[in-house]
Amino acid sequence: MKRIALVCIAVVIALGLVGTSYAYWNQNLYINTTVKTGELDWIFCSFSQLDVPGVGDWVGSTQTPFFVKPLQMEYDIAVSSGGIRPGDAHYIDITVDNAYRSYYNCYFFSVKNTGTMPIKIRETVLYYAGRAYRFTGSSIITTEDGVFQLRWQGNHNRVLQPGKSEDESLEIYLLNPEYSTAEETRTYDFTITLSGVQVNSR
Amino acid sequence: MKRIGLLCLALVIALAVMGAGYAYWTQALHVNTTVNTGNWAFGGSEGGGIVPTPAVSPGPNNIPGYGSMTLNSWDSTSFTVTINNAYPGYSASVNYSLQNAGTVAAEVEWITIAGNQMTSNPFSFILGSGSENNMSVYSTLYVGDIIPPGTTQPFTMTFTIPNTLTGDENLNGSFNVVIHVKNAS
Numbered sequence: 001m002k003r004i005a006l007v008c009i010a011v012v013i014a015l016g017l018v019g020t021s022y023a024y025w026n027q028n029l030y031i032n033t034t035v036k037t038g039e040l041d042w043i044f045c046s047f048s049q050l051d052v053p054g055v056g057d058w059v060g061s062t063q064t065p066f067f068v069k070p071l072q073m074e075y076d077i078a079v080s081s082g083g084i085r086p087g088d089a090h091y092i093d094i095t096v097d098n099a100y101r102s103y104y105n106c107y108f109f110s111v112k113n114t115g116t117m118p119i120k121i122r123e124t125v126l127y128y129a130g131r132a133y134r135f136t137g138s139s140i141i142t143t144e145d146g147v148f149q150l151r152w153q154g155n156h157n158r159v160l161q162p163g164k165s166e167d168e169s170l171e172i173y174l175l176n177p178e179y180s181t182a183e184e185t186r187t188y189d190f191t192i193t194l195s196g197v198q199v200n201s202r
Numbered sequence: 203m204k205r206i207g208l209l210c211l212a213l214v215i216a217l218a219v220m221g222a223g224y225a226y227w228t229q230a231l232h233v234n235t236t237v238n239t240g241n242w243a244f245g246g247s248e249g250g251g252i253v254p255t256p257a258v259s260p261g262p263n264n265i266p267g268y269g270s271m272t273l274n275s276w277d278s279t280s281f282t283v284t285i286n287n288a289y290p291g292y293s294a295s296v297n298y299s300l301q302n303a304g305t306v307a308a309e310v311e312w313i314t315i316a317g318n319q320m321t322s323n324p325f326s327f328i329l330g331s332g333s334e335n336n337m338s339v340y341s342t343l344y345v346g347d348i349i350p351p352g353t354t355q356p357f358t359m360t361f362t363i364p365n366t367l368t369g370d371e372n373l374n375g376s377f378n379v380v381i382h383v384k385n386a387s
Binding site for chain 1: 242244245246251252263264265268269279280281282283284285286287288289290291296300306308311329337359361363365370371372373374375376377378379380381382383384385
């Protein structure tokens with residue numbers, strides 16, 4: 001029994017020596033890395049409109065483009081309401097009620113970069129009557145149903161730094177009888193949102 | 203008894219003479235050998251390893267002023283870096299040198315990244331709990347590379363977040379790169 005024990009001890013020692021020798025001839029190099037990514041986000045931070053309650057409505061020019069020199073009437077007939085969507089400031093909801101042909105309104109709002117890196121506004125998207133109208137620069141369009149003419153003004157593709165905001169505007173004009181297919185006693189709803197992307201995206 | 207004693211004496215003398223004769227007809231040739239083993243010095247107390255001091259540099263396509271990499275600590279067998287406010291398309295590199303201060307060549311046997319064998323270069327993997335690769339590592343030092351004894355060679359390791367719009371926001375993840383170097387024999 002003593003001889004077996006001695007042999008076992010010898011084997012353990014030998015293996016230990018082999019291990020020591022192996023460890024001696026190699027090396028691990030470690031590169032420890034921590035990565036924290038930033039955040040890309042924006043919100044609508046302010047909203048206002050030209051047609052305010054209690055003040056006379058505005059009507060567009062009788063000549064195209066209708067947005068040139070709108071005139072203010074003394075009667076407050078149409079009701080335009082809306083604002084930044086509660087709980088999700090990525091949207092603005094607008095409702096126009098009791099409007100009439102030649103009705104004009106302008107909506108002003110600001111976009112703020114609330115993330116940690118610069119963004120650019122790639123496009124503004126207006127949802128109306130089940131369709132999405134995309135503005136990639138200041139432009140005028142007529143809605144597919146022939147009811148409204150819209151003019152968007154904003155600085156698309158310009159870099160918006162974190163914490164900074166930028167103003168945009170949307171003008172709507174309810175086309176006059178010569179052009180319009182607007183129905184009576186109808187409420188019109190608009191929803192506005194943006195596509196904000198990080199500044200280095202392709 | 204005297205005769206027996208004489209016989210014994212004669213036998214002893216004969217055996218002794220035989221021994222001398224045997225020795226006479228043989229020769230021991232001695233080969234004197236000195237074995238000097240090589241010296242392994244690739245980081246740690248033996249010297250060599252990562253040479254002072256690794257440097258970090260931003261990638262060429264970064265958004266100026268956004269995203270950063272800092273070197274937090276360094277010794278001869280490891281260094282620690284932190285990347286902050288990164289975003290899809292961000293990249294940064296660590297430039298470091300390895301010194302083989304020993305007398306035997308060193309060979310990179312394997313590299314693991316976040317516990318995965320580095321089977322391609324660059325090597326992409328998932329950092330955090332995402333569902334797609336959101337981190338890529340490129341190393342100029344790769345498996346099979348030899349660092350001859352007595353040399354110091356520069357290497358670069360580049361960390362990139364793929365330029366997709368699905369990168370993880372507000373990610374806070376850590377991983378290790380382990381480079382296993384052994385004697386090249």
